[in-house]
Amino acid sequence: MTGNDPTPASEVITRTTIYDMPRDATFEQVRTSISDAGRRRLLSWGMDFDSRAMTLGAKIEEHWEPQVKEMWAANQENIRQSLIAQFGEQAIDQKVENFLCIGAKPMSVMAYHNRFFEQVRRSFVMLDYYPALVGACALGERILNHLILDMRDFFKGTPEYKQVYRKDSFDKWEVPIDTLEAWGILPPEAAVEFRALKALRHRSIHFNVGTYSTLREDALAAVVHMRTIIEQQFGSFAVRPWFISGTKGHVFIKKEWETHPFILTYFVPSCPFVGPLFGMAPDQNGAWSIFDKADYGDGDWTDEEFTREYNERDPEQVFTGPVQEPE
Incomplete structure (x- = not known):
């Protein structure tokens, strides 16, 4: 028992979030450990360009x-x-x-x-x-x-x-x-x-x-x-077989490609595992920090469902800094 909670401690379900994972965890460890992995996608991220x-x-x-x-x-x-x-x-x-x-x-x-x-x-x-x-x-x-x-x-x-x-x-x-x-x-x-x-x-x-x-x-x-x-x-921003189509402003890896050898080797090391409400901001050194909701809940979204959640997200709910989620 914990406090006034009548649920036996042995029955308390502990949820592992993206913020519980060590910084050196592999993507496979993250993907198979966090509770909301089915509702996240790899954000294609590459900043080496000159336009x-x-x-x-x-x-x-x-x-x-x-x-x-x-x-x-x-x-x-x-x-x-x-x-x-x-x-x-x-x-x-x-x-x-x-x-x-x-x-x-x-x-x-x-x-x-x-x-x-x-x-x-x-x-x-x-x-x-x-x-x-x-x-x-x-x-x-x-x-x-x-x-x-x-x-x-x-x-x-x-x-x-x-x-x-x-x-x-x-x-x-x-x-x-x-x-x-x-x-x-x-x-x-x-x-x-x-x-x-x-x-x-x-x-x-x-x-x-x-x-x-x-x-x-x-x-x-x-x-x-x-x-x-x-x-x-x-390329980190293009029409390719491994990218979800139709997302606005950012590109994400298809769920079925997350464990493909090519994606694991070349994309995963630089691609954050995010949900639809993620946000980002540059730090004082010009590097980009990713901010995100800790837990998107249970269940697996299809790529189409993820696209809809991302494209239709409320701008007021986007995480743009290391802030606490509203109660």
């Missing part, structure tokens, strides 16, 4: 209101000045042109590859076309190798496993591309981009005198192929 090219390359339309045109012109000038500070003033017009050509850096959940892709982009902007070309090709090969090495133990029972289980690296791209396609890891669009990058890699890495005359063109193609691969494979 300045979209703003800088936008056309200021004549029919816009004067204050709108002034705002856009000021934003574009600020971006140009940021590029001068980042890349230097010498040959700045060509650097700006290169920056616009390679487009925005996509939102991505990737970790160790992000800084390499940034180096590839920077090389192209700085007119260092051969390092950009070779770097993009090498990064494509590195990503293929990581995907195979990270995924293969999950697919030991497949016919493809016997082709990849012995090797520690792969320089013949067709084997990992075909294998990852068969395992359902590569979306069709990413496989197309990998094969196009493979052709550039073979033509550029192996001696080919023609590379001199097409260097910038090949480097640009390689960077764009690599950018598209990242968008297709690791």
Whole structure:
């Protein structure tokens, strides 16, 4: 007995919430331990992106209101000045042109590859076309190798496993591309981009005198192929088989994909497990903190039900700080 509660202590039901889990708990431990796991979804979260090219390359339309045109012109000038500070003033017009050509850096959940892709982009902007070309090709090969090495133990029972289980690296791209396609890891669009990058890699890495005359063109193609691969494979905000469709403002992982090897390996480490009333705010260091309701109750929501709860949530009920729930 506890206090005036007539319920025997042995019959008191203890509910485990997301806040009861240790910070180092694995997603599997969280998913199988908390009482409301069926009403939560993984929030796709990736903040490594650069959209300045979209703003800088936008056309200021004549029919816009004067204050709108002034705002856009000021934003574009600020971006140009940021590029001068980042890349230097010498040959700045060509650097700006290169920056616009390679487009925005996509939102991505990737970790160790992000800084390499940034180096590839920077090389192209700085007119260092051969390092950009070779770097993009090498990064494509590195990503293929990581995907195979990270995924293969999950697919030991497949016919493809016997082709990849012995090797520690792969320089013949067709084997990992075909294998990852068969395992359902590569979306069709990413496989197309990998094969196009493979052709550039073979033509550029192996001696080919023609590379001199097409260097910038090949480097640009390689960077764009690599950018598209990242968008297709690791994008955190897009239409993909593993994302719930129709949610407003944020993207969530489908319930059936939560335990998929690809999602477990690449998305789960950076994706908070949230309910529809979660909120977020930046801290003093610029990092984002997630705030959420402790317990959403029993039962499993379908992805459609979760979408409805999230899209129709009352803004007044959204958790935007570490506050106590109303009694």
